Amino acid sequence: MNFSTKLHETAKYSGSKIAYCFMDQSSTYAELNQAITQFASGMEKLGIKKGDHIALLLDNSPQFVISLHGAFRLGATVIPINPIYTADEIGYILDNGDVKAVVALKSLIPLLEQKQTLMPKVEQYVYVDTDQKTEDSDSLSNYSNLKSKLRSFTSLLASGNLDFQEPEIHGDDVAIILYTSGTTGKPKGAMLTHKNLYCNAMDVSHDLKMTSDDRIITVLPMFHVFSLTDCLNAPILSGATILIVPKFSPREIFRLGKKYKPTVFFGVPTMYNFLYQFPEGNPEDLESLRFCFSGGASLPVSLLRNFEEKFNVVILEGYGLSEASPTTTFNPLDRERKPGSIGTSITNVENKIVNEFGEEVPVGEVGELIVRGPNVMKGYYKMPEETKRAIKDGWLYTGDLARMDEDGYFYIVDRKKDMIIVGGYNVYPREVEEVFYHHPDIVEAAVFGVPDPNRGEAVVAYVVTKDPLITVEQLHAYSKEHLAKYKLPSVIEIIEELPKSGTGKILRRALKEQLVEKVAL
Structure with a gap:
């Protein structure tokens, strides 16, 4: 059993069931399954086949769901990419990931056009417009370098056939390559x-x-x-x-x-x-x-x-x-x-x-x-x-x-890489963060270690408060009440907002880089 087979089965026996709702518009499993087949067929007509890599640069949307499972049905490998990445970050993944086709937000097409000479492996670009009324009426002449490779998501589906012959999918076939953001170096693609x-x-x-x-x-x-x-x-x-x-x-x-x-x-x-x-x-x-x-x-x-x-x-x-x-x-x-x-x-x-x-x-x-x-x-x-x-x-x-x-x-x-070693003692950032989260006026906290000439590392804390009158001195006094001496933050900074990833994960590394820049100045 695989996703494609399961969706065919659901469409057959529970086709009228609502598969998703988006912006108060709904679609059934039968409609979703049909769109998935049209996507797979449309991509095949563009020369994309089993084993080829398709990148998705999309927000949460029905087009993402259709593209993901349409690629699965085609036997292609999907590479999802955060659409807010920089041009260099996107370019690296498209190149390193040997991407042959891209499905992207229309707003990203100018960025992709700028990079397309550095990505010769990409043969097809499919754009998704959040305003479906204008998607097909807009001229492609604005993207002259991509014109022969560019088409809308709507036209791609329209070109697909429902009698698409699916390739055989094996369990060991790579379905997705996820590029993970490592603490050092370039991201790695997990297959x-x-x-x-x-x-x-x-x-x-x-x-x-x-x-x-x-x-x-x-x-x-x-x-x-x-x-x-x-x-x-x-x-x-x-x-x-x-x-x-x-x-x-x-x-x-x-x-x-x-x-x-x-x-x-x-x-x-x-x-x-x-x-x-x-x-x-x-x-x-x-x-x-x-x-x-x-x-x-x-x-x-x-x-x-x-x-x-x-x-x-x-x-x-x-x-x-x-x-x-x-x-x-x-x-x-x-x-x-x-x-x-x-x-x-x-x-x-x-x-x-x-x-x-x-x-x-x-x-x-x-x-x-x-x-x-x-x-x-x-x-x-x-x-x-x-x-x-x-x-x-x-x-x-x-x-x-x-x-x-x-x-x-x-x-x-x-x-393992975030553990702070202060004078030979292990300090776990989460333990210190938990103490701050128990403070009634603290909304968020992030803790990390920085080099210290005397103790090896020192503890630094960044916090967001809901009381504009609270002071750093008060927070130092509070931490002394709840933490062993070697776990105490040497520096506590009060800021308006903590930097976060696209999934809402607090980015300690970004805070550490900000601190380094601040000290350098």
């Missing part, structure tokens, strides 16, 4: 197979008890693997309805809650923070939710408790990474939920904690989290040495420090 993605989506759907009655709020960016598996593929395998949200807005989430009665919400900690802080948020608008799910970064326990108390809904915290398709653990629905824990291993996936020699450590001890299962990537694209370092004896080494309790629940301590 995820059809088996990787299908198994992980099926196991997530099974463990979260998703059914065709579920309505999933899909606001996480679709180009990110968290959204791809948990918000798109798992619901599609369940025949559920996807409520597509173009961009996160607390007001829009509450509106959708009131109108569509969603049953599941997937988000990252910053989203829960904004929803909790939103002054017009009515708990009754979210009363249809049977659970919420948090991933992407550690959720402060204080925020978890406050959110659950206000909205009377449980948040299940989980864990995953691009190289594992991504989900490996989450707090189970049918057993105890432990705040602060990323839960237990999901169905068919093994997790364990090991020392620097790859030996499993005793319960409660901190070590590196490693993962094994049908969800683990095939490897990094064109990077065999990096693949060997990441996968050893079938186990994926995550680079995250964690511990496991006596009940098999895992707890992320911190990123």
